[in-house]
Amino acid sequence: MNDPGVTVLLLTVGLPGAGKTTRARQLAKERNALRLTPDEWMIPLFGEPEADGKRDVLEGRLLWLALEALRLGTNVVLDFGCWSRDERSAIRWLAKSVGASCDLVYVPVDHETQRARIAHRQSTDPDQTFLMSETDLLRWRTMFEEPDAAELDGQEIGSPPPDWPGWTEWAADRWPSFT
Numbered sequence: 001m002n003d004p005g006v007t008v009l010l011l012t013v014g015l016p017g018a019g020k021t022t023r024a025r026q027l028a029k030e031r032n033a034l035r036l037t038p039d040e041w042m043i044p045l046f047g048e049p050e051a052d053g054k055r056d057v058l059e060g061r062l063l064w065l066a067l068e069a070l071r072l073g074t075n076v077v078l079d080f081g082c083w084s085r086d087e088r089s090a091i092r093w094l095a096k097s098v099g100a101s102c103d104l105v106y107v108p109v110d111h112e113t114q115r116a117r118i119a120h121r122q123s124t125d126p127d128q129t130f131l132m133s134e135t136d137l138l139r140w141r142t143m144f145e146e147p148d149a150a151e152l153d154g155q156e157i158g159s160p161p162p163d164w165p166g167w168t169e170w171a172a173d174r175w176p177s178f179t
Helices: 020-031 039-046 054-071 085-097 111-124 134-143 167-174
Strands: 008-013 034-036 076-081 101-106
Touching (some): 008 020, 020 034, 034 054, 039 054, 054 167, 085 167, 111 134
Parallel strands (some): 008 076
């Protein structure tokens, strides 16, 4: 648990259908936090969930907005999923750079539960979701880097990947509209 006087960024981590957005809504209410969920912006803005790389652009602006809110003393729930350790490390470092703490909120899901939740979402709210095939789900599982205990405990943030001078530069490349 964080110091009550410290602003916190709560970062949801997990695969589609894990329940990240449901958990993000709960956290936002419990922590009086601004919730930023790219899935809720993509379809209204662009008519589709990926839209030729626009998701990375949107995520960059939402990350920038999250840091501005943290600077102003507002807790933030960033509902990104963050499949890679590098993404999570960059966001943790950026939160720390503005004087906030960052808690990872990992929402694991087994494959069968994931499939059932996604099928339910697509049948009950097709205009607010996007199609995900069994092939997609299996491929995404191989891409997802599960956070380890040290990362979940908020221990030391590692260095950026080789050839990157810092996490800010790495983040600006990953999310082009971040800077």
